[in-house]
Amino acid sequence: MAPRLRRRRHKKSPSVAPMVVTPPTVVTPLPLTLSKPGPSIDAHGFFSLDRNVPGLSQLILQKLNMKSYEEYKLVIDGGTPVSGFGFRCPQEMFQKMEDTFRFCAHCRALPSELSNSKVLRHCKRCRNVYYCDPECQRSDWPEHRKVCQELRLVAVDRLMEWLLVTGDFVLPSGPWPWSAEVVQDWNTWFSMRGLQLDTTLNAMLGSHAMTSLWASVGRPRPDPDDLQGSLRRLLTDVLSRPLTLGLGFRALGIDVRKTGGSTVHVVGASHVETFLTHSGDYDELGYMFPGHLGLHVIMVGVDVSADFLHSTSASPLEPGTIQLSGHRSLYHDFWEEQVETGKLSYPDMVAAFHPGFHASLNLMEAWLPTLLLLRDYKIPTLITVYSHQELAASLQILVNLDIHITTYGANPFASLKPEQVYSNPNKQPVYCSAYYIMFLGSSCQLDRQLEDKVDGVV
Ligand SMILES: [Zn+2]
Ligand SMILES: [Zn+2]
Numbered sequence: 001m002a003p004r005l006r007r008r009r010h011k012k013s014p015s016v017a018p019m020v021v022t023p024p025t026v027v028t029p030l031p032l033t034l035s036k037p038g039p040s041i042d043a044h045g046f047f048s049l050d051r052n053v054p055g056l057s058q059l060i061l062q063k064l065n066m067k068s069y070e071e072y073k074l075v076i077d078g079g080t081p082v083s084g085f086g087f088r089c090p091q092e093m094f095q096k097m098e099d100t101f102r103f104c105a106h107c108r109a110l111p112s113e114l115s116n117s118k119v120l121r122h123c124k125r126c127r128n129v130y131y132c133d134p135e136c137q138r139s140d141w142p143e144h145r146k147v148c149q150e151l152r153l154v155a156v157d158r159l160m161e162w163l164l165v166t167g168d169f170v171l172p173s174g175p176w177p178w179s180a181e182v183v184q185d186w187n188t189w190f191s192m193r194g195l196q197l198d199t200t201l202n203a204m205l206g207s208h209a210m211t212s213l214w215a216s217v218g219r220p221r222p223d224p225d226d227l228q229g230s231l232r233r234l235l236t237d238v239l240s241r242p243l244t245l246g247l248g249f250r251a252l253g254i255d256v257r258k259t260g261g262s263t264v265h266v267v268g269a270s271h272v273e274t275f276l277t278h279s280g281d282y283d284e285l286g287y288m289f290p291g292h293l294g295l296h297v298i299m300v301g302v303d304v305s306a307d308f309l310h311s312t313s314a315s316p317l318e319p320g321t322i323q324l325s326g327h328r329s330l331y332h333d334f335w336e337e338q339v340e341t342g343k344l345s346y347p348d349m350v351a352a353f354h355p356g357f358h359a360s361l362n363l364m365e366a367w368l369p370t371l372l373l374l375r376d377y378k379i380p381t382l383i384t385v386y387s388h389q390e391l392a393a394s395l396q397i398l399v400n401l402d403i404h405i406t407t408y409g410a411n412p413f414a415s416l417k418p419e420q421v422y423s424n425p426n427k428q429p430v431y432c433s434a435y436y437i438m439f440l441g442s443s444c445q446l447d448r449q450l451e452d453k454v455d456g457v458v
Pocket of ligand 1: 104105106107108109131132133136
């Protein structure tokens, strides 16, 4: 992800108190999840920043007042930050966050590598990438021009995200006046929320929180249309996951009126899905299915955030309620310990956001037991990917595993917030859950049944 500020739903403390933010993480096709214990993908992801910009990982730790990757990991896992971590005032925090983006987008020089008279200056259009001199900027323009406009949005969104962190930006909520059949995509969702949403966004634009944010960040406040666009993108980013689960429920025919409630497992969940996530974040999924008899969302993954490890209750849910819980475990272990023993019920659907098994052999190896388990137990499954290229690669892998793909395509509830590739800003930004794949069971079940029959005859 782009630098992701720590989510706090309560109001922020007075501005002189130290604040805690999470350091930048990376958007790469590499997920941060389901790695085997031991050297984790997190660490690989973090230090791989240095492949594009030598020294960048150190610069980030230094700017965030951290001594080591272990401290960084502790914070993104939801642990208590070490003493000395934090910032004295919002201005300092935003300055340091911005400093972690200061490297020449063309020659990759860090500030410490420049001669005395030089400073890195940002591109005036996007205010997102930096250059050590006009020469580097000119040489970079043919590449940078392809993404400059999108990166301008990224630079606004990463500051506006703070309003979600502090709890000042509260998303519109409440039962859906329209049926889920009508609300097929963001356009219809925005029309449905219409007036209520306009009121919320206008109130936000005129709020004290908005004024003090732009007074702290060291750059001019964008015009109201830009700010409103940013709030809308942030909203789609938060609601993309619950609404994508709803899309899966509909397409895979999940019965949400099951006595005792329905269960969905989010597999390979990490801090991205769980860091200061609250049950209210999934209310929108409930509103999509009025009359549901309880929805249980269980996040399973080795990097589930520490503040999310609520225990899972095996008792039936009250109709209309949503329960979120988390397990820090590999999915096939969780399955053996919790599902096979009957402690928890079978999932009605399994979802994985950006599993990334197409990205490397190591990840494929980690995911293989889970994919085979889902196939052989015929669990309705939904996965999402960042790009068309990843979609094609993932489909190929699933087909090779004889997995029966029921449908795939562009996700109508993809996040609309662009994510820049942190250490390589001229790479095309990606969108979370841009595409989905759904599958169920094996593609050669029919063949196998036939073979069995033939064997029987012979
Ligand atoms: Zn340069
Ligand atoms: Zn630019």
